[in-house]
Amino acid sequence: MNLRSIDLNLLVVLDALLDEAHVSRAAAKLNLSQPATSSALDRCRHLFGDPLLERGKGGMRLTPKAETLRDPLKALLVGIAAVVDAPEEPLSEIRQTVRITTADHPGIIVAGPLHHALAYSAPGIDLVIQPWHGAPAALDSLARGASDIALSVFPSIDEAAFHCETLLDEHYVVAMRRDHPAAEEFSLDRWLAFPHILISGRGDTRSPLDDQLAALSKARRVGIVVPSFLMVPPLLEGSDLIAMMPAHTLPSDAAKRFHLVPPPIPVRGFPLHLAWHRRRDKDRAVQHVADELRKILTGLEA
Known part of the structure; x- marks a missing residue:
């Protein structure tokens, strides 16, 4: 293959196409027209001798050849960017979207403070808060380039591929309305005498706490399961429900x-x-957002 005949911009388009598996979304991501993106896809197909994207059930899907190209292509583009090493752009002039995958907690903690911090330090950085579907899905999204940052709990992680640091050590408290009958002389039996709120984005009706209680030959009644921590305070104020949060x-x-x-x-x-x-690691917008998240969450421990 004659490298001089390859248009590097074509590889940038291909990277977006492989991320999105959708011509229109890739075009929007790159701020290109759909016909121009479709034309680039045709040229990529000719270059690699493979359809790359093909129709499947529910939409387009990557061919096996396309799957093998994803990681090497991303590494190549990052390497080119490092070689070019453009002058550092002032934070105030950056125009970029940073995508953060996070669960309800800590999303409810950071969204407001992060927006306000960026409005002051880097007003051209836009945020997309993406829903949480578990640690494996979040790491896959980071690896594919569909997310830029993930904020949650990662029991295990490949440190060669991912940066991971602890920002906060969280602990649990039990909450109930102030005049709750269990508030006076609170104990394990008083706690278990009333229905509990369980917070689960997947609709689970059990948690590790139930296993702990079972080991003590105890059990609780889960009176309601909700998907968001934001739903808990109104429920507590108007009932005898108890929540561990x-x-x-x-x-x-x-x-x-x-x-x-x-x-x-x-x-x-x-x-x-x-x-x-x-x-x-060297994406200035991503690193600035990470710095702001670090300030927000480590500040909670102070």
């Missing part, structure tokens, strides 16, 4: 609105991780 998901005025106590049995907390693919 990560402390930082509670509203700032929680101590005035609710009766808060530690769980009556030891409940292990969890670390909150900040992660990105190492291809983003």
Whole structure:
């Protein structure tokens, strides 16, 4: 293959096409017209001797050849960018979208403060907060370039491929309305005498806490399962429901609105991780957003 005949811009378009598996979305991502993107796809097909994208059930899908191209192509483009090494652009002049994959917690903590911080330091950076579908899906999204940053819990991670750091050690508290009948002389039995709120984005009706209780020959009644921590405070205020929640998901005025106590049995907390693919190590917008997230979340521990 004659490298002089290859248009590097074609590879940039191909990278977007492989990420999106959709011509219109790739065109929008690159700010190109759909006909220009379709033409680029045709040229890529000729270059690699493969359809690359083909119709499947529910839409377009990548061919096996296209799947093998994804990671080497991304590495190549990052390497080219490093060689070119353009002059550092002032933060105030960056125009870029940074995509953050996160669960309800810590999304409810960081979204507002992060937006305000960027409006001051880098107003041209736009944010997309993407829904959480579990740690494996988040890491896959980072590897594919569909996400830039992930913020949640990663029990295991390939440190050669991903940067991962702990920003916060979360602990649990039990919350109930201030005049709740369990508030006085709170104990394990009083805790279990009332229905609980379980927060689960997947609709689970059990959590590791239920396994802990079963080991003690105890059980709780889950009165309601909700997908968001934001739904919990109104439920607590109008009922005898009790919730065990990560402390930082509670509203700032929680101590005035609710009766808060530690769980009556030891409940292990969890670390909150900040992660990105190492291809983003020198992406100025991504690193600036990561810096702001670091300030917001480490500030909660102060």
